[in-house]
Amino acid sequence: MLGLMINDREKQEIEYLLKREMDEILFDLKDSRIDHIVKRAMDERYKILFSLFKRFASHKECLKYMKTAAKKETN
Incomplete structure (x- = not known):
């Protein structure tokens, strides 16, 4: 297991990047x-x-x- 120390601004940036990538995949x-x-x-x-x-x-x-069974059926 690894640890990571980040500040609030870095946390927000990581959230934004993850959301953007997940939206693109969806x-x-x-x-x-x-x-x-x-x-x-x-x-x-x-x-x-x-x-x-x-x-x-x-x-x-x-x-x-969250990906649900209903969403998967439409893909």
Whole structure:
């Protein structure tokens, strides 16, 4: 396990970067032109980013980015 000391501004920047990347992945997952294998890799990346995001964001913010079964069915 590793530790990390950051200030509030750095925390906000990390949250912003994670949100931006997760939004981009969610957008790309809806694209029918992208191959299923690529989408699976993108989904794995999303899971990693979301696990990092949970460490920084509030519960309310995490709920916005949770992937549910209903959302997965539309992809």
